[in-house]
Amino acid sequence: xxxxxxxxxxxxxxxxxxxxxxxxxRALAGGAGALLLVLAVLGLGGVSSGGTPTAAPPFELELLxxxxxxxxxxxxxxxxxxxxxxxxxxxxxxxxxLRRTAERFASEPVVFxxxxxxxxxxxxxxxxxxxxxxxxxxMGDEAFLSDFGARGIPMxxxxxxxxxxxxxxxxxxxxSKLTALIEDALSRPAGVNGPVEDAS
Amino acid sequence: xxxxxxxVQVRGEYVSFFLVLAMLxxxxxxxxxxxxxxxxxxxDLTFNGAVAFVAVGRLGYLAxxxxxxxLDPLVVIRFQAGIEPLVGAxxxxxxxxxxxxxxxxxxxxxxxxxxxxxLAVATxxxxxxxxxxxxxxxxxxxxPFGFEMSGLSEPRIATPLVEATLLMAAGAVLLRIxxxxxxxxxxxxxxxxxxxxxxxxxxSALGVEAVGLETVVLVVVGILAVGWAIVxxxxxxxxxxxxxx
Numbered sequence: 001x002x003x004x005x006x007x008x009x010x011x012x013x014x015x016x017x018x019x020x021x022x023x024x025x026r027a028l029a030g031g032a033g034a035l036l037l038v039l040a041v042l043g044l045g046g047v048s049s050g051g052t053p054t055a056a057p058p059f060e061l062e063l064l065x066x067x068x069x070x071x072x073x074x075x076x077x078x079x080x081x082x083x084x085x086x087x088x089x090x091x092x093x094x095x096x097x098l099r100r101t102a103e104r105f106a107s108e109p110v111v112f113x114x115x116x117x118x119x120x121x122x123x124x125x126x127x128x129x130x131x132x133x134x135x136x137x138x139m140g141d142e143a144f145l146s147d148f149g150a151r152g153i154p155m156x157x158x159x160x161x162x163x164x165x166x167x168x169x170x171x172x173x174x175x176s177k178l179t180a181l182i183e184d185a186l187s188r189p190a191g192v193n194g195p196v197e198d199a200s
Numbered sequence: 201x202x203x204x205x206x207x208v209q210v211r212g213e214y215v216s217f218f219l220v221l222a223m224l225x226x227x228x229x230x231x232x233x234x235x236x237x238x239x240x241x242x243x244d245l246t247f248n249g250a251v252a253f254v255a256v257g258r259l260g261y262l263a264x265x266x267x268x269x270x271l272d273p274l275v276v277i278r279f280q281a282g283i284e285p286l287v288g289a290x291x292x293x294x295x296x297x298x299x300x301x302x303x304x305x306x307x308x309x310x311x312x313x314x315x316x317x318x319l320a321v322a323t324x325x326x327x328x329x330x331x332x333x334x335x336x337x338x339x340x341x342x343x344p345f346g347f348e349m350s351g352l353s354e355p356r357i358a359t360p361l362v363e364a365t366l367l368m369a370a371g372a373v374l375l376r377i378x379x380x381x382x383x384x385x386x387x388x389x390x391x392x393x394x395x396x397x398x399x400x401x402x403x404s405a406l407g408v409e410a411v412g413l414e415t416v417v418l419v420v421v422g423i424l425a426v427g428w429a430i431v432x433x434x435x436x437x438x439x440x441x442x443x444x445x
Contacts, residue, residue, distance in 0.1 A: 017383065020233055021375045028372035035328075035365040039358060043344035087266035087282065123268060152335055169354075170337050 056163050057147035061138035064121050064128075069113065069138050071163055077109040078185040079159040080178070083140060083150045085119040086127035091154045094172035095131035101178045102135050109161070110182055115140040117153060160185050212333035219332070220325035221250060227321050234383050235313040242314050245299055249292040249318060257288025289319065289395055313384040316391025320367060323394040327364035336360055363397055370422045396421045 060070045082098060084091040102112045114137035116124040121139060128137055140150070148157065149168070158167040158181045167181050224246045232242040261284040262269050262276060270276065296315045300308045330336040337349060338359025346355035370393050374386040 017234065017236075020230070021383070024230065024234070025372045025375040028368045028375065032365045032368035032372060035361055035368065039361055039365070040344070042347045042358065087262070087269060089265060120269075120272065123266070149334075152337065170356075 054165055056157075056159050056165050057144075059144045059147065061115065061140065061144060064116065064125050064137045064139060069136060074111055074113070074159060075163060076161055077111045078161055078182055079157075080110065080112045080182065081115060081148075081157040081159065082112070082173075083115045083117055083145070083148070083153050083155040083157075085117055085153055086123040087119065088153050090172040092127075092131070094154055094174075095127075095133060097173060097175035097178060099132045099134075100175050101182070102133070104179065105182055108182075108186065110186070111135075113138065115144065115150075117145055117150070158182065158185055160188055212335070215332045216326065216329040217254070219329045220322050223325040224250065224318055224321055227317075231314050231317050231321075234317065235310045235387065236383075237307075237310045237314055241299070241311070242318075245296060245311060245314055246318060248295045248299070249315060250322075252291035252295045253288035253322075254283060256291035257283035257285060260284035260287030286395075292319065309384040313387035316387040316394075320371060320387075320390045320394040323397050324364045324367050327360035327367070327397075330358075330360035338362070366419060366422055367393060367397065393422055 056071060056074075058071055060068055063069055080101075082094075098112070112135035114128065114133060114135060116137055117140040124137060124139075128134075144150075148155070148165075152170055154170075154172060156167075156169040156173045156178070157165055158169075158178075160166050166185055169177075169181075225243075228242045228246055229239055231237075232239045235242075258276065259270070261282040264284065265282065292315055296311045300311045336356075336358045338346075338357035340346060340354045341357045342355060346357045348355050349358075367390075371390050374390055377386065
């Protein structure tokens with residue numbers, strides 16, 4: 001860098017800087033205003049994702065400890081599918097809640113299934129053992145993650161006994177919330193679907 | 201083999217990364233004029249800084265969250281598995297310091313300003329491109345603050361878009377405050393805001409509610425930064441940022 005160029009760094013002496021600052025300021029304010037408008041339209045317009053349960057996409061996944069799991073293995077029971085990874089801090093945060101809730105409903109027609117994404121089987125098994133997640137865990141493939149819309153982790157899905165997805169929860173889930181969701185799903189008679197209010 | 205096939209599929213995180221790079225590249229000329237540096241110096245800073253941010257930030261994340269993954273190259277280069285933003289920002293600072301080694305205070309302030317603005321641009325770019333990553337989720341809240349998003353059962357605040365709005369508004373105010381506040385000072389304040397946003401990213405991992413907290417903290421820091429800028433603008437800043445006023 002030359003001395004002349006360095007002198008250009010003295011911003012307040014640069015002849016075109018004030019004009020540039022004003023133009024940029026206007027552009028940034030315009031951008032912020034546009035984003036605000038988008039947020040307002042989305043908020044007031046209520047972009048909807050539906051709200052009624054939809055049938056869980058068909059899947060077949062390989063279990064970490066051998067064997068495979070499909071929709072048929074969950075049929076007739078309320079199913080909790082939790083998508084996680086060992087490197088994900090929020091997954092660690094929710095692990096005790098998942099363990100306690102799984103233990104609480106062990107004698108009920110409720111099945112838990114962990115689906116691991118972007119992780120090695122060894123790391124995932126070590127994590128599951130460390131946190132006492134003794135239910136089955138499968139390795140998630142792209143088709144499963146795409147079909148279930150599980151692009152972020154952790155994601156938790158609650159399926160009713162008919163295989164309908166009642167709840168899609170993003171982020172770590174608490175024991176009280178998961179318990180309430182499972183109890184609500186259990187209270188629904190088999191063969192009857194209806195939207196579940198996800199009380200937060 | 202399936203791991204390789206899975207890896208090469210286009211992911212939102214990669215699209216987001218390249219869009220951020222494109223935004224940095226496109227804004228390079230303006231940043232250079234703003235801080236009074238040659239375009240090439242800003243280009244070098246952008247390229248080296250982006251590489252350092254991603255590489256060091258990624259290694260920092262893995263070292264703290266999944267140290268055994270450091271042995272698996274495929275896991276290491278997967279963006280979606282996390283980057284530690286503060287470690288990445290420290291790497292950018294190191295690149296800036298290396299780039300201005302042996303130069304005077306004016307050149308160092310210019311590069312510091314460019315790095316700060318670049319960080320803010322990258323943060324806004326990353327936040328806005330949450331759309332392509334399908335990661336605009338924030339805290340659960342009723343309408344009109346939250347709205348239903350595809351694939352989720354409860355309405356959420358689009359926190360990244362809110363934070364991008366806040367950063368852009370703060371940038372507009374900082375630039376508008378007037379000639380009394382030097383670009384270097386305004387840039388550093390903006391960089392501090394962006395860094396606050398980046399520093400709070402791990403907080404969002406503590407729970408969905410923390411994403412709301414992140415926004416609140418950003419608003420408070422933004423108000424303080426703008427207030428500070430107004431005070432500095434009123435007093436003059438020659439003694440503060442080292443550039444001749």
